[in-house]
Amino acid sequence: QVQVKQWGAGLLKPSETLSLTCAVYGGSFSAYYWSWIRQPPGKGLEWIGEINHSGSTNYNPSLKSRLTISVDTSKNQFSLKLSSVTAADTAVYYCARGLRPPDGVDVWGQGTTVTVSS
Amino acid sequence: DIQLTQSPSFLSASVGDRVTITCRASQGISSYLAWYQQKPGKAPKLMIYSASTLQSGVPLRFRGSGSGTEFTLTISSLQPEDFATYYCQQLKSYPFTFGPGTKVDIK
Numbered sequence: 001q002v003q004v005k006q007w008g009a010g011l012l013k014p015s016e017t018l019s020l021t022c023a024v025y026g027g028s029f030s031a032y033y034w035s036w037i038r039q040p041p042g043k044g045l046e047w048i049g050e051i052n053h054s055g056s057t058n059y060n061p062s063l064k065s066r067l068t069i070s071v072d073t074s075k076n077q078f079s080l081k082l083s084s085v086t087a088a089d090t091a092v093y094y095c096a097r098g099l100r101p102p103d104g105v106d107v108w109g110q111g112t113t114v115t116v117s118s
Numbered sequence: 119d120i121q122l123t124q125s126p127s128f129l130s131a132s133v134g135d136r137v138t139i140t141c142r143a144s145q146g147i148s149s150y151l152a153w154y155q156q157k158p159g160k161a162p163k164l165m166i167y168s169a170s171t172l173q174s175g176v177p178l179r180f181r182g183s184g185s186g187t188e189f190t191l192t193i194s195s196l197q198p199e200d201f202a203t204y205y206c207q208q209l210k211s212y213p214f215t216f217g218p219g220t221k222v223d224i225k
Contacts, residue, residue, distance in 0.1 A: 044216055044217070044218050044219045045154075045162065045207075045216040045219075046216070047207070047213050047214040047215060047216065049213075058212050058213075060212075061119075061213065094161055094162075096161075099167065102150060102210075103152065103171075103209065104154070104207060106164045106167075106173065108161035108162065109161065110161065
């Protein structure tokens with residue numbers, strides 16, 4: 001049974017860098033894309049980006065200038081960094097496993113609530 | 119970006135009702151569409167992918183259909199555990215956008 005567990009800082013000040021990490025337990029790490037998705041309070045889902053085991057990334061253009069997604073295959077982990085955060089980045093952030101061919105994301109982390117406030 | 123709209127935004131239904139949710143794409147996406155169910159405080163759950171393929175473990179009362187720009191999610195007989203918000207997502211081109219969601223509430 002594949003599990004995805006995530007962690008990272010939950011309270012940030014404006015202009016700081018959001019940093020989250022996700023670890024994958026069980027199953028193949030190399031056969032999938034690994035995604036980040038966020039959900040502002042009371043709102044819908046926003047796809048942030050994804051990475052595969054070789055480090056190939058796809059980013060949402062709306063976040064690309066501030067976004068870095070990286071992978072550590074030795075630990076079956078992948079990470080999200082979002083710089084210069086503002087209140088608009090306040091959301092629940094999820095990591096998840098992306099199916100290939102693109103068929104959605106089928107295994108989700110538990111979510112991390114990130115609040116940006118001065 | 120490909121925009122997705124969902125209708126209705128909200129629907130109120132009773133246990134046993136047949137429910138249909140529509141997702142429309144701003145351009146053709148073939149069958150690159152997934153449906154998710156989300157309950158309050160929980161991560162979304164993949165229900166259907168490739169527009170009509172039921173994810174493993176999802177009850178047969180859920181059915182997805184459509185291709186191109188118009189898609190539907192149908193629940194044939196609504197059960198108490200089906201009350202949730204449903205999102206569609208297109209996976210035809212980056213960024214993989216989501217629809218705004220349809221909340222299914224108890225009448």
